[in-house]
Amino acid sequence: MAFEELGPTFVKLGQVLATRPDLIPVEFVEEFKKLHDQVSPLPFSEIKRVLESQYGSTLDEIFAEINPVPLGSASIAQVHRAKLRDGSDVVVKVQRPGIERIIADDISILYYLAELLQKYVKETRIFNPIGIVDEFFRTLELETNFVIEANNIRRFIENFKDDTEVKIPHVYIELTGPRVLVLEFLKGIPLSQAAALEQEGVDRQTVMKAGLRAYFKQVFKDGLFHGDLHAGNLFILPGSRIGLIDFGIVGRL
Structure with a gap:
């Protein structure tokens, strides 16, 4: 899908559009729904680097095992099943490397497009395109921490x-940081x-x-x-x- 190729910000935008059949044709809604859990996964080597940077130690010191095959791969993060050294089954949510810079660049493009719409397409002013991008950006900021x-x-x-x-x-606060979240496996x-x-x-x-x-x-x-x-x-x-x-x-x- 083209939105996936454009990057995580546009994937999130597609997910929002998937909930708005009042704005876009139903066939587009069905395609955008696929973005919830079908984003191409990152190689585990990249995930491992993020984890070891977060913890300042090797994975063996934190986890008894971690499955390199992800449970899911979304626009902002990838999720892996793991087992802690005490035997607890957990899921590890790892933020995609460089995601904040990518989002900042993409949001700049969206602001530019919103300004053009608001200025030259009078019919869109009632929807407040710039305000929509403002709210979208605030949501992404929260999701990346x-x-x-x-x-x-x-x-x-x-x-x-x-x-x-x-x-x-249950959330394992001692193993959680801005880029890594460790939760009980359900x-x-x-x-x-x-x-x-x-x-x-x-x-x-x-x-x-x-x-x-x-x-x-x-x-x-x-x-x-x-x-x-x-x-x-x-x-x-x-x-x-x-x-x-x-x-x-x-x-x-």
Whole structure:
């Protein structure tokens, strides 16, 4: 896909457009949806360099093992399964090298295009193109600092500590930094894998009701809600419990 070739900023932009069938044709929406989990992975050698730079030590000193084949590869980060030296199963989210510089360059291009639209295409002024780029840039800034995401997760853990229907993964703060996030591995089936859920006999109605209760709790009680709830960020765990991941984008009320 051309957006993938343009780089991470445009991949994120495509992901945003995937949620806006009111703005673009449905066939484009279906293509943009593929950007959620189909970004080409980086070689593990590059991931290893980021990790060893973060920790100031070799991987063997931190992990008992780490799978070089990623669980997922997104526009900003790549995720690998690993095992800590104490035997804990974890996932390691590693930021793509040089991502901040790439985003800064791409945002400059988007600002230039937004200014042209606002100046020469009067019909677009009602949408405030420059304001849209402003908000998009702020979102990307938050997503590229994993300490912020770790703190978001800790808030969600506290909010759902007594909830038997929702599971928030434990965050290993001592192993987390701006470019690396280490979380408890949730063993479940992504909501996006409908066939696998059906094979396991998951009751969709039960899951849907639990999901709605969780979302209403976030919005109306906690005032803190997950801002990127697509099917790839929801897992169905044993007992039809819902697991949430990817807290880079949250909303506050």
